[in-house]
Amino acid sequence: xxxxxxxxxxxxxxxxxxxxxxxxxxxxxxxxxxxxxxxxxxxxxxxxxxxxxxxxxxxxxxxxxxxxxxxxxxxxxxxxxxxxxxxxxxxxxxxxxxxxxxxxxxxxxxxxxxxxxxxxxxxxxxx
Amino acid sequence: xxxxxxxxxxxxxxxxxxxxxxxxxxxxxxxxxxxxxxxxxxxxxxxxxxxxxxxxxxxxxxxxxxxxxxxxxxxxxxxxxxxxxxxxxxxxxxxxxxxxxxxxxxxxxxxxxxxxxxxxxxxxxxxxxxxxxxxxxxxxxxxxxxxxxxxxxxxxxxxxxxxxxxxxxxxxxxxxxxxxxxxxxxxxxxxxxxxxxxxxxxxxxxxxxxxxxxxxxxxxxxxxxxxxxxxxxxxxxxxxxxxxxxxxxxxxxxxxxxxxxxxxxxxxxxxxxxxxxxxxxxxxxxxxxxxxxxxxx
Numbered sequence: 233x234x235x236x237x238x239x240x241x242x243x244x245x246x247x248x249x250x251x252x253x254x255x256x257x258x259x260x261x262x263x264x265x266x267x268x269x270x271x272x273x274x275x276x277x278x279x280x281x282x283x284x285x286x287x288x289x290x291x292x293x294x295x296x297x298x299x300x301x302x303x304x305x306x307x308x309x310x311x312x313x314x315x316x317x318x319x320x321x322x323x324x325x326x327x328x329x330x331x332x333x334x335x336x337x338x339x340x341x342x343x344x345x346x347x348x349x350x351x352x353x354x355x356x357x358x359x
Numbered sequence: 360x361x362x363x364x365x366x367x368x369x370x371x372x373x374x375x376x377x378x379x380x381x382x383x384x385x386x387x388x389x390x391x392x393x394x395x396x397x398x399x400x401x402x403x404x405x406x407x408x409x410x411x412x413x414x415x416x417x418x419x420x421x422x423x424x425x426x427x428x429x430x431x432x433x434x435x436x437x438x439x440x441x442x443x444x445x446x447x448x449x450x451x452x453x454x455x456x457x458x459x460x461x462x463x464x465x466x467x468x469x470x471x472x473x474x475x476x477x478x479x480x481x482x483x484x485x486x487x488x489x490x491x492x493x494x495x496x497x498x499x500x501x502x503x504x505x506x507x508x509x510x511x512x513x514x515x516x517x518x519x520x521x522x523x524x525x526x527x528x529x530x531x532x533x534x535x536x537x538x539x540x541x542x543x544x545x546x547x548x549x550x551x552x553x554x555x556x557x558x559x560x561x562x563x564x565x566x567x568x569x570x571x572x573x574x575x576x577x578x579x580x581x582x583x584x585x586x587x588x589x590x591x592x593x594x595x596x597x598x599x600x601x602x603x604x605x606x607x608x609x610x611x612x613x614x615x616x617x618x619x620x621x622x623x624x625x626x627x628x629x630x631x632x633x634x635x636x637x638x639x640x641x642x643x644x645x646x647x648x649x650x651x652x653x654x655x656x
Contacts (some may be wrong), residue, residue, distance in 0.1 A: 259420035263423065275515075283453055284416055288396045288612075289396075291411065295398075300401055304412045304457060305457055309452070310451065310452050341637075
């Protein structure tokens, strides 16, 4: 793992089942994450993924690549366009710097509407 | 309401009291999470399982029927901004730091304080305030995780008024005079008339009183077959034109008879595109020649 290494591109199909099951698994019961009628009434196109899930996906993207021994120390994300049901969320990543003994991976998650999330994940890797 | 004063008051109150998670860190909730996220990292299963670090906020969520504590600074700030008319909310940043992984059985608590309120700022969503809070998670007195969380509380930008449908009859009307009357009269009758010199026979358009070739002032006309090709065109986007929806295409059509004539083209323009005339009736007084791609080509 070196600076400049790219992570393999990863696609998440944000089906309604995915949006709802992740919202509930993160104990987020806001209606915009599970009730399409209300989401539309509030001006959204559809139900959309909640932030805690986005954080979880960013973390998973990096640990799937770095391996189970990687220690996640920081997940910093900036949110952009919502990821709606039926969107495909595409993740891209690259190792951008070394801080002390840790690596910082830059991650972008993108849908057809634009960048849903941009951020960095700091991991400690053994060795 | 003075938002900045209220923000200062809430920030002054400092850290909220510790609020405990509903349940201690536990495997069933970890498994619900890994199942939904699709995370198969083996560290989250088995006898030595730890909780995914990104779950830290999950443990202390208010839940389905939860009510925010009175001293919750985010709740207090949201109420202030709601009252000030900044009623919509969107989260913009979440920066989480994990000092260590949590183990099943540990009971976390969380505190929060207001770190910063900035505004009012003009954003793409509307005018609003950025509210930044800092949360700290504890196991007993040990800090295990921290989060800086930022939301934008905004007043939704007023939706643009629906665009009025252009009134077709309010188009700019041609100045009809004795030299051009035959042309507009022809259109009403479904004829595309081209001026022809009564002496030398030269075809000319646009119409004029005198032949540029021989100088004769007795023009006649012939009726065009109404076919031609696009010689050039513009796509008009701006400014708006009365009675028209932009963008529209104005084509310079070279008629088979040899003269060139301007007119609106319905369809995708291309130089050399074979076109035919359409007599587009605006109202009882006015019919305009427009163009469409030839159907037989």
